[in-house]
Amino acid sequence: MSTAYDDIKTRLQGSMVALVTPMHPDGEVDYKRLAELIDWQIEAGTHCLVAVGTTGESATLSVQEHSDVIRYFVKYVNGRVPVIAGTGANSTAEAIALTKEAADAGADCALLVGPYYNKPPQEGLYQHFKAIAEAVDMPQMLYNVPGRSVVDIAQETVERLADIDNIVAIKDATGSLERGAKLIKALGERVVVLSGDDGTALELMRHGAKGNISVTANIAPQAMSETFAAALRGDFDAAEAAHAPIAHLHRDLFIESSPIPVKYALHRMGRIEKGIRLPLVWLNSAHHQTIDDALVKANLL
Incomplete structure (x- = not known):
């Protein structure tokens, strides 16, 4: 059965970057660098951009900053690719407010993380996502x-939520191929399944996932776009060939909590300043050589 949300389902695919939020050394958002990163990603073939996800330091931005960055994203992208706005929170009321802001800004889809810390039961999770979907008429992931x-x-719980028309996708960052494959089989065409785990994403696409929301794409957008465009075509030999030179990055970029390593990497590449917000700190110097070597191996430095 077709719905008003079928079009966005076809656009949520391929290489999708969970973009960092660049900051000045004092922690203020660096909009000039953000614009440059957006242009670079689109020119490199990235299919969708995620604003203010976990990698975008959603947990350290104020509510106002969160909305401001999403509005800037949408306006600057100007329809070139879909913009997915991170609007999750562990308070349902706050998630609804952020999602309303994203809808008002013109984002193409909202990304709603499971409500962290307070550990709701499955019925609480169902009611949380159901309430947001009913409160805000926009596609939601x-x-x-x-x-x-x-x-x-x-x-x-996902299968129950799949009956709600504007819940159109899920980012599965469990890293479990077995779980992901079962989810894809159970959901069919009702909900788009995307990987949120760089290390297993290509393999999950063999099972029917439509793309990957990536940390690695922050620093290797062209290789990642070539990888997942080939996978979408069903050409996994080409996908593996494009992926092999950067596969090590999926491990090295998590040597400390993300986005610490990927921000260091972007700084070494000259694309952002040395800015991050507490309680996150700059990459420990003991790990600098690991990331430097990884960048050289990937021909990025």
């Missing part, structure tokens, strides 16, 4: 990342 949020959105 679930985001399951139990390694960071502590809560795990069970497949049965």
